Amino acid sequence: MPDPQPVTVGPGGVAAAGGILLALALAAVVLDGVLAARAAGLPAGAAVARPLDETVRLLRQRRRAPVSSDVLLWRLGGGGLVVVALLMVAVVPLGRWVVADLDVGVVWFNAMDVAVWVLVWLVGWGPNSVHSLVGGYRFLALALAYELPLMFAIVAPAVGAASLRVADVAAAQEGLWFVVWMPVAFVVYCLGVLAFSLWGPFAVPLGRDVAGGVLAELSGVDRLLVQAGRYALLAAGAAFAVPMFLGGGSGPVLPGWAWVLVKTVLLLGALVALRRRLPAVRPELAMEVGWVVLLPAVLVQDLVVAVVVAARG
Amino acid sequence: MLLDVAFWVLGLVAVASAVLVFVVDSMARATYALALSFVAVGLALLLLEQSYVGVVTVLMMLMEMAVMGVYMVMYMGMNPALMPMSMVHDNRAALGVSAATFVVLAAGALLVPWPVRRGVPAPDVTAALGEALMGRQMLVMVVVSPVMVATIVTGVVLAAGRTRYDRFGDDLDASPPRDPHRGGVGR
Amino acid sequence: MGLRRWVVGRAVRAARVLVVECPGARPARMAAEQAVAARGWRIAQTPASADVLLVVGEVRGGLDEVVDRLWEALPGPRARADVRTEGDAAAALARAAAVLVDGRGQRADAEQRDAAGAGPGDDTGGHDHDDTGGHDHDDMDMAPDGIPLAEGAEQDRDGLEMDALPVRLGPVLPDWPAGLVIDVVLHGDLVVTAAAAAVGGPEHDPVSEPLPEDTATVAAARCDDVAAVLALAGWEEGARAARSARDVLLARRGDDARATLVDLRHRVEHSRWLRWSLAGTGTVTPERARDLGLAEDVVGDCRDRLLVLITRAEAAARRYGASGLDAPVPDVPAVPLTAVGPLLEGCDLGAARLVVASLGSDLVPDPVPQREAAGA
Numbered sequence: 001m002p003d004p005q006p007v008t009v010g011p012g013g014v015a016a017a018g019g020i021l022l023a024l025a026l027a028a029v030v031l032d033g034v035l036a037a038r039a040a041g042l043p044a045g046a047a048v049a050r051p052l053d054e055t056v057r058l059l060r061q062r063r064r065a066p067v068s069s070d071v072l073l074w075r076l077g078g079g080g081l082v083v084v085a086l087l088m089v090a091v092v093p094l095g096r097w098v099v100a101d102l103d104v105g106v107v108w109f110n111a112m113d114v115a116v117w118v119l120v121w122l123v124g125w126g127p128n129s130v131h132s133l134v135g136g137y138r139f140l141a142l143a144l145a146y147e148l149p150l151m152f153a154i155v156a157p158a159v160g161a162a163s164l165r166v167a168d169v170a171a172a173q174e175g176l177w178f179v180v181w182m183p184v185a186f187v188v189y190c191l192g193v194l195a196f197s198l199w200g201p202f203a204v205p206l207g208r209d210v211a212g213g214v215l216a217e218l219s220g221v222d223r224l225l226v227q228a229g230r231y232a233l234l235a236a237g238a239a240f241a242v243p244m245f246l247g248g249g250s251g252p253v254l255p256g257w258a259w260v261l262v263k264t265v266l267l268l269g270a271l272v273a274l275r276r277r278l279p280a281v282r283p284e285l286a287m288e289v290g291w292v293v294l295l296p297a298v299l300v301q302d303l304v305v306a307v308v309v310a311a312r313g
Numbered sequence: 314m315l316l317d318v319a320f321w322v323l324g325l326v327a328v329a330s331a332v333l334v335f336v337v338d339s340m341a342r343a344t345y346a347l348a349l350s351f352v353a354v355g356l357a358l359l360l361l362e363q364s365y366v367g368v369v370t371v372l373m374m375l376m377e378m379a380v381m382g383v384y385m386v387m388y389m390g391m392n393p394a395l396m397p398m399s400m401v402h403d404n405r406a407a408l409g410v411s412a413a414t415f416v417v418l419a420a421g422a423l424l425v426p427w428p429v430r431r432g433v434p435a436p437d438v439t440a441a442l443g444e445a446l447m448g449r450q451m452l453v454m455v456v457v458s459p460v461m462v463a464t465i466v467t468g469v470v471l472a473a474g475r476t477r478y479d480r481f482g483d484d485l486d487a488s489p490p491r492d493p494h495r496g497g498v499g500r
Numbered sequence: 501m502g503l504r505r506w507v508v509g510r511a512v513r514a515a516r517v518l519v520v521e522c523p524g525a526r527p528a529r530m531a532a533e534q535a536v537a538a539r540g541w542r543i544a545q546t547p548a549s550a551d552v553l554l555v556v557g558e559v560r561g562g563l564d565e566v567v568d569r570l571w572e573a574l575p576g577p578r579a580r581a582d583v584r585t586e587g588d589a590a591a592a593l594a595r596a597a598a599v600l601v602d603g604r605g606q607r608a609d610a611e612q613r614d615a616a617g618a619g620p621g622d623d624t625g626g627h628d629h630d631d632t633g634g635h636d637h638d639d640m641d642m643a644p645d646g647i648p649l650a651e652g653a654e655q656d657r658d659g660l661e662m663d664a665l666p667v668r669l670g671p672v673l674p675d676w677p678a679g680l681v682i683d684v685v686l687h688g689d690l691v692v693t694a695a696a697a698a699v700g701g702p703e704h705d706p707v708s709e710p711l712p713e714d715t716a717t718v719a720a721a722r723c724d725d726v727a728a729v730l731a732l733a734g735w736e737e738g739a740r741a742a743r744s745a746r747d748v749l750l751a752r753r754g755d756d757a758r759a760t761l762v763d764l765r766h767r768v769e770h771s772r773w774l775r776w777s778l779a780g781t782g783t784v785t786p787e788r789a790r791d792l793g794l795a796e797d798v799v800g801d802c803r804d805r806l807l808v809l810i811t812r813a814e815a816a817a818r819r820y821g822a823s824g825l826d827a828p829v830p831d832v833p834a835v836p837l838t839a840v841g842p843l844l845e846g847c848d849l850g851a852a853r854l855v856v857a858s859l860g861s862d863l864v865p866d867p868v869p870q871r872e873a874a875g876a
Contacts, residue, residue, distance in 0.1 A: 039740055046540060053514035057551070060511040062575040062610065064548060073341055104364040104439060111372035117379040118348060125341055125386075130667050131546075134689040134849055140383055147376070164365070164439065201734065201773075208674050209732045209850035210689075212545040219548045219575035279774045280734025282781070284848065285497030292498050387688075493846065495780040 006098040006167045014090075017099050020261075021089050024235035024268060025228060026051060031272050039276060058224040066127045066217050074126020078222045080119040081229020088112045088236035093167045095249045095257030105166035106158045109240055110151055116196045116233065117143050120205060120214060123226060127217035135213020138283045139205035142195055145290030146202075150192030152298045156185035156305045157244045166240075170248025179245040181308075184301040186245045188294050193237030193271065198230050200275040204283050238268035320360045327353035335401050340385045343400045348378035365439040504603065511577075512600045515541045517593070518550035518574070520567055520672050523679035523701035525557025526861070527717050528586050530724060532556050534747060535589035539597075545674045547573035552596045553580045554589075563679070563700035566671060576613070577606040664692065671699050673853075675728035677861045682841065682852075689849040694841040698863075719757065719816035720749040721861065726764070726813050728857040729806045732850075733778060735771075738764065742813075749817060757817045765810045768803075778803040782847055782855035792842060795833030798859065802851075805858035812860070834862040 009017070033047030065071050091098065091105035102108050117140060124136015158164050160182065161172030169178075179186045195202040198214075206213040218226055242248060242263045249256025251263075281289075330353065333346040351374035358367030401407065435441035447454055480490040489495070517536045521529040532554060536543060544550035547570045555567055571580060579599035581592035599605065670681040679700040685693045727742035745760040768774060781802040789799050797808045812832055840859065844852040 039737065040744070050514065053510045056507055057511040057514040057516075060507065060577065061551070062577075064573075064575045070339065070341060073345065102364060102368075103437070104368050107365065107368045107372065111368050111375065114372050114375045114379075118345065118375050121379055121382065122341070122345070125382075130665070130686070131849075137383070137689065138850075140379060143379075204734065204850070207732075207734055207850060208545060209734070209853040211673050212549070215549070216546045217548045223549060276736040276740075278735070279730075279738070279771070279777045281497075282777055282850065284494045284851075285777070288496030288498045292496075494848075497776070 006093045006101055007096050008101050009097045009099055013097060014099050017089060017094070018086055020094070021086060021232055021235055021239070022228075024239070024264060025085075025231035027265065028231045028234055028268055028272050031269055032275065035273060035276065055224060058220055061220040061223075063220040063222055064217070066129055069127045069129075069217075070125065073122045075222060077119045077122025077126060078218065078226045078229070080122075081116065081226060082232050084112050084115045084119065085229060085232035085236040088233075089239050091166050092236075092239045092243060092260075093170060093248065094260050095255060097257070098167065101167065102165070104164045106154055106164045106169065106244075109166075110154060113150065113192070113196045114147065117147075119229075120198065123218070124205070124214040129217045131211040131216045132214055134210050135205040135207070135216065138207075138210070138213065139198070141283045142202060142204065142281075142286050145286040146192050146195040146294075149188045149290055149294035149298050150195075152295065152302055153185040153188040153192065154244060156182045156298070156302050159302060159305050159309060162309065166243045167248075170243035170250075173247045173250065177245065177247040182245065182301060182305060184297050185305075186241070188298045188301075189241060189245065190237075190267075190271065191294070193234065193241070194274070197234040197237060197271075199234055199271065201278040201281045203275075204280050207280055209280075234271055235264070235268055238271060239264045241267055316360055320357055323353045323357040323360070326350075327357065338399060340400075341382060344378050344382040344385060348375055351375075351378070362434075363438060363442075365442060508601055508603060512551075512597055513540060515551040515597070515600060516544035516549055517541055517552040517554050517596075518544045518547055518570065518672070520553065520555045520563075520570065521678040522555070522557030522559055522563060523698070525584075525678065526721055526724075527714075528583055528589070529556045529678070530717075530720055530746065530750060531586040532583050532589035532592075534750065535593055538590070539593055541593070543674075548575060550574055551578060551600055552593070553578065554583060554592070554596070555580070556583045556589075557678075558584065559700070561700040563671065566699075570672060576610050578609070669852075675731050675853075675857055677856070677863055680837075680856070680863060682844065682856070684844065684852070686849065691844045691847050691849060691852045694844040694852070696837045696840040696863075698837060715816065715820040716749050716752055719813065719820045720746045722809065722813035722816045723749060723757070723761070725857070725860045726806070726809045728861075729802065729809060729854065730768075732854050732857050733774065733802075733806075735774060738767065738771075738774075741767075745813070745817070749820065758814065761810065761814045761817055765807070765814065768806060768810060775803060778806070778854070781851045782843060782858065784843060792839035793836055794839050795835075797833065798835070802854045802858040805860075809858070809860055832860065832862050834864045835859045837863055 029051040030048055033050045034044040037044045037047045065074075088109055090100045091102050091108050093101075100108075120139040121136045124132050124134075124139065126132075157169050157172075157178045160178055161169040163169060163172070172178075191202075194200050198205055204210075204213070206215045210216070215223065215226065239260075242260050246263045246267070247259075249259045251259035254262070327350045330346045330350040334343045334350070337343050337346060352371050355367045355370035355374065358370060361367070477485060480492060481487045482491075519529060519532060519536075533543060536554070541552075547553070551574070553567070553571055553574055559567055571578070577600050579596035581596040583589050583592045665686045666683065667686055668681055668683050670676055671679055679698050680696060681699050682694050682696045684691045684695075723742050723746035727739045727746060730742055731739035741760055741764045745757040745764070748756040748760070779801060782805075783801045784794070784798050786796070786799050789796065798805060840856065840863065843855055843859075847855060
């Protein structure tokens with residue numbers, strides 16, 4: 001049973017939270033590699049060591065800066081993604097513990113996912129390269145399509161729990177997880193997570209059709225940070241879904257923190273597995289779907305939740 | 314103590330990055346210096362325990378600056394060569410106006426007899442803020458929101474180069490509409 | 501010392517290879533990609549992410565300059581390998597690995613580049629780069645660092661000023677026909693004008709020289725075309741299936757390839773998501789095809805042309821499977837280069853890439869009629 005008044009952890013706990021997030025991101029990398037190897041009919045064993053090899057390779061590789069690039073903004077954008085992911089999980093309670101027990105944690109998460117707009121655009125703008133810039137603009141085009149549905153999707157659990165504190169939202173799901181009676185909001189939320197992590201069908205800002213887009217000019221540690229940031233954002237998005245939709249730490253036998261991790265890993269695995277299966281969402285198509293389909297659908301979901309909450313008194 | 318230091322640091326960051334807006338010579342840097350300034354203000358509001366206002370400031374300003382950067386680049390045509398460009402115009406008048414504004418605001422802050430706190434803050438300031446904004450003025454809010462949405466839609470419609478007659482033909486019966494790009498819903 | 505060797509070994513194990521395919525080197529390129537995968541290495545999309553520059557085929561025409569610029573754009577540690585024929589790739593990659601592992605040589609290379617002021621720069625080439633993070637912008641000329649600013653255009657769909665930007669696409673891009681360059685003018689990411697040309701091929705010959713008579717290789721190349729479209733459409737699973745069909749054809753196992761292709765066709769036809777994603781992208785009407793001198797099978801959108809490409813791959817694989825190596829491959833109508841540019845105008849950059857890939861790789865510089873008359 002999740003404690004409605006979680007304990008704020010000290011500096012050691014903060015470091016542990018960062019470590020857990022990075023471990024989850026690493027698990028996502030490994031899983032992605034294993035799935036790729038299995039699809040290609042190769043032994044999965046090599047995929048396990050792959051993230052280490054790739055990390056070492058990028059650390060050994062030199063950084064580069066194209067002509068007339070805005071190196072400062074470029075590198076700020078690239079380095080910021082991991083930081084934003086860490087700030088996202090700061091409000092996610094792990095059983096009894098939380099890094100920052102913010103009374104508006106839900107809005108905080110939202111503010112952090114908007115920060116991704118800024119960062120990805122800077123990564124695209126910085127190197128002064130056509131494909132990179134197109135990638136940056138593609139992300140903003142997608143962002144305008146997914147952000148409002150995402151916002152209204154996380155409004156649903158907040159209304160259901162009558163609180164913006166993440167721990168309260170988790171505690172309000174005693175007996176019935178929000179995912180059960182807010183399925184539309186959950187699906188839209190997951191689409192938003194895929195989009196702000198530049199993942200799967202929403203990876204068009206770094207698509208092959210724009211020669212890697214925002215990744216086109218990145219090398220060495222700069223590239224490593226952006227790629228790590230993507231996985232960390234995906235992991236943070238999965239972790240935040242647990243208190244919002246999946247009942248937080250509630251579950252039999254295991255302690256609360258273990259359930260949070262188990263649920264996070266399962267959702268993260270599902271999001272990773274989605275990657276290879278679907279073709280890209282072409283950015284020019286996303287806007288109409290976001291505003292004509294997803295936004296009304298999630299608003300109806302919010303209305304239903306609000307009516308139920310009002311009827312309960 | 315630590316909070317005091319943090320508060321002052323954030324205040325300094327806010328002011329310094331606001332100054333940077335006019336010092337840097339690139340639109341992208343000016344835009345994001347302004348964003349940083351607003352973020353510092355938002356975080357300072359968090360320290361004042363106005364969590365909701367603080368976080369929403371961060372959220373809205375990041376989003377606005379991201380979009381503003383796009384508009385600036387769009388209209389000034391800076392893609393992708395990063396042409397250096399002065400961020401100040403009409404210096405003398407601007408200096409006069411900003412000095413006057415500063416004097417008025419600073420004088421107000423110093424000279425107004427601020428009321429002394431009576432009672433204690435509400436336990437949940439976010440809820441209290443919502444009550445204060447929405448409670449008695451609910452009717453106003455309910456009226457203002459549709460008017461604002463209508464204004465935005467009207468503005469976009471008036472500004473758009475293409476009308477529904479361009480899209481759907483003179484009898485408004487063309488299907489699918491004649492757009493340079495198909496939308497995702499296939500209309 | 502042991503640690504350093506361990507680190508370098510790890511790094512080289514994950515190396516990425518930027519493949520430059522010269523016109524006519526398609527079979528060698530496909531074999532080289534297999535060799536890259538066999539080492540556990542990966543293909544890089546851009547020079548920025550590459551450790552190895554693998555040049556496949558004979559560098560001619562303007563390509564040598566391109567290759568030099570790409571070489572300068574590799575961040576380093578870097579190695580260059582040249583491959584002429586199908587069998588060479590594995591040995592060339594092994595040599596490249598040895599160069600990457602050689603820390604002293606790489607340091608010398610890096611120092612020499614830094615001393616020359618070139619550093620790991622970008623592929624626009626010829627300019628010094630600014631590595632300090634700050635810019636010295638005293639000179640208010642209209643071409644900072646030698647790059648002219650974007651200009652305005654008469655006919656501008658979005659009505660913005662100063663956003664007409666001339667860009668050359670190719671000749672080295674992921675999933676891009678060898679030796680093809682397209683000079684486009686972009687408004688934002690919108691292609692406004694486009695003119696295709698060929699570089700690096702013999703003067704008188706097609707961009708892609710006729711494939712060898714070997715039926716299996718032809719069929720593999722057709723699968724490669726399919727893989728290019730699917731990869732650009734962002735569908736990794738589909739692209740991987742097409743590449744695996746290609747690889748089993750190269751390994752002379754035609755039946756397996758046919759089964760894979762039949763399955764792939766089924767999935768492409770029934771994928772609603774792909775239909776939605778590609779519908780209306782690069783649509784060509786029958787009238788337009790006739791005006792541009794294109795064959796009937798380019799009519800439709802990118803998805804229709806993708807299905808045509810799969811049909812061609814299936815036909816080639818079937819021919820190979822049915823009668824062994826000698827059977828002639830069904831001829832494919834070639835696409836004149838002059839028709840490519842007009843098809844891209846009005847597309848955005850990503851859609852333009854899809855359109856180019858969906859036309860297949862049988863591009864010829866001359867209008868089709870002569871070629872058809874010659875029965876090529």
